[in-house]
Amino acid sequence: MNSQIKYPFAIGKETNKLVSVDEVKNGKKCNCYCYECNEDLIAVNNVTNKRAHHFRHDPKSICNANYETFIHWMAKEVLKGLKSIELPEIRFKTLNDDYVQVFQNFEKRITKLYDDYNVPVDLRHSYKYDFVIQESKILEFDNCLFEEPIRTKMGLIVVDVVLKKGNNYIFLEPFYSNPIDSFKYQKLVDHDNSTLSIDLRPFHFSNNNFFTIDEFKEYLISERSKSWVLIREKKVKGLINKFFQKLEKRLNIDMPIFKEFITIQKAIKSLNVEQEILIKAMSKLNNKEYSKEDELNKIKEDYSLRYK
Numbered sequence: 001m002n003s004q005i006k007y008p009f010a011i012g013k014e015t016n017k018l019v020s021v022d023e024v025k026n027g028k029k030c031n032c033y034c035y036e037c038n039e040d041l042i043a044v045n046n047v048t049n050k051r052a053h054h055f056r057h058d059p060k061s062i063c064n065a066n067y068e069t070f071i072h073w074m075a076k077e078v079l080k081g082l083k084s085i086e087l088p089e090i091r092f093k094t095l096n097d098d099y100v101q102v103f104q105n106f107e108k109r110i111t112k113l114y115d116d117y118n119v120p121v122d123l124r125h126s127y128k129y130d131f132v133i134q135e136s137k138i139l140e141f142d143n144c145l146f147e148e149p150i151r152t153k154m155g156l157i158v159v160d161v162v163l164k165k166g167n168n169y170i171f172l173e174p175f176y177s178n179p180i181d182s183f184k185y186q187k188l189v190d191h192d193n194s195t196l197s198i199d200l201r202p203f204h205f206s207n208n209n210f211f212t213i214d215e216f217k218e219y220l221i222s223e224r225s226k227s228w229v230l231i232r233e234k235k236v237k238g239l240i241n242k243f244f245q246k247l248e249k250r251l252n253i254d255m256p257i258f259k260e261f262i263t264i265q266k267a268i269k270s271l272n273v274e275q276e277i278l279i280k281a282m283s284k285l286n287n288k289e290y291s292k293e294d295e296l297n298k299i300k301e302d303y304s305l306r307y308k
């Protein structure tokens with residue numbers, strides 16, 4: 001039970017649309033209801049009111065709503081009204097290796113390219129992983145479906161949001177404290193459809209529960225709220241080809257850098273060798289001095305014993 005929740009938004013009874021607390025009449029005259037329990041809400045929005053304006057339940061309410069279900073519901077309400085979103089960029093590290101077939105011979109192909117272009121061993125790992133294969137871009141869609149049951153060989157899953165464009169679709173999973181678990185993930189892999197998650201926490205943490213619909217809309221559209229959970233196999237194949245094209249182009253540009261890098265590495269190595277020789281020589285010298293000192297002490301000892 002949590003009827004203490006203070007919402008900045010609710011649903012208008014007549015329009016059935018999302019309204020801000022500042023757009024409606026005060027008190028019960030606001031004519032709005034709760035998304036969770038359908039009860040009438042009370043608008044606390046008098047100009048003289050010092051507290052932040054909000055909707056609240058009747059004190060006797062036994063509504064189960066909480067901030068997590070609220071922000072999750074809000075995300076879906078806002079997405080209903082959108083026609084496009086930004087897709088986040090795709091890096092090599094975004095591509096998962098669940099599609100074993102697609103990734104076959106992949107490492108060998110990279111190593112061969114690295115060898116061909118004389119990429120220094122120390123640069124090879126980061127070079128591959130930080131590569132942006134596809135920049136962030138805008139995805140336009142025809143309509144949004146919600147809570148769609150999807151059949152997979154491993155059983156049924158319910159996808160929060162499905163963005164449809166013609167015969168293509170992308171899954172969208174807004175989450176707060178429960179990101180997609182491994183069980184659902186495996187079902188998504190089996191179904192093989194590109195899937196994005198939207199992290200609602202950063203927005204909620206930085207705005208508490210008081211923000212405008214436009215601020216939330218901007219966050220949901222922007223690529224910074226999203227990350228790739230899965231990219232479908234066919235698309236991954238295309239991206240890998242793109243990756244090799246881009247990689248080869250980059251390697252061509254960076255060839256002089258590799259040459260310089262190797263020259264510097266060699267210079268450092270020969271410096272290290274010289275230093276090692278120097279250290280050895282010094283330690284030999286020191287040892288000699290020690291032994292001389294020892295010798296001297298021995299003579300002194302002998303001398304003092306003899307002439308006591």
Ligand SMILES: [Zn+2]
Nearest residue numbers: 034036037063
């Ligand atoms: Zn409620």
